[in-house]
Amino acid sequence: MASYFDEHDCEPLADGEQPNHMLHMARLLLDSGLAAEWNIEYEEAFGGERKVPPASKKFVEELPRIIISPTEAALEKKCPVCLGLLDEEDEAIVLPKCSHKFHSSCILPWLQRVNNCPMCRTEFPTDDPDYENYKKHKARAKQREFEIDTLHDAMFG
Numbered sequence: 001m002a003s004y005f006d007e008h009d010c011e012p013l014a015d016g017e018q019p020n021h022m023l024h025m026a027r028l029l030l031d032s033g034l035a036a037e038w039n040i041e042y043e044e045a046f047g048g049e050r051k052v053p054p055a056s057k058k059f060v061e062e063l064p065r066i067i068i069s070p071t072e073a074a075l076e077k078k079c080p081v082c083l084g085l086l087d088e089e090d091e092a093i094v095l096p097k098c099s100h101k102f103h104s105s106c107i108l109p110w111l112q113r114v115n116n117c118p119m120c121r122t123e124f125p126t127d128d129p130d131y132e133n134y135k136k137h138k139a140r141a142k143q144r145e146f147e148i149d150t151l152h153d154a155m156f157g
């Protein structure tokens, strides 16, 4: 199992410690680092020549724009991109899935370059068929790995 640990860059279990595959899978799926890991793998798969594509145009166009209300402005939340206040009357966008909030003028140019949230790397759809296929392929590979682990546990656990 050495290669398994190498591949996943995690510590081998200590004596008597049992692997928790459900937890491992949950971590793989939920860990916001997963998207970043995919992105690095994706770039490497194409010899570093391809960059992660921007978020889908339709996705970006359909993001709901909101206007910061006086009540919200009073909370003095900052936009993580420019570190400026999300001030009354500012136009802002709350990203789906992760709910991070930015000025529209800060997050829109970002999403025109990459397909993920600058705060947590949550991934959004792209218009790039190669990238979408690559993601599907990776998701299947992770699923298979999980099934093999589960089977292994059922047989030997």
Ligand SMILES: [Zn+2]
Pocket (backbone or CB within 6 Å): 079, 080, 081, 082, 083, 084, 102, 103, 105, 106
């Ligand atoms: Zn901003």
Ligand SMILES: [Zn+2]
Pocket (backbone or CB within 6 Å): 095, 098, 099, 100, 117, 118, 119, 120, 121, 122
């Ligand atoms: Zn986020």
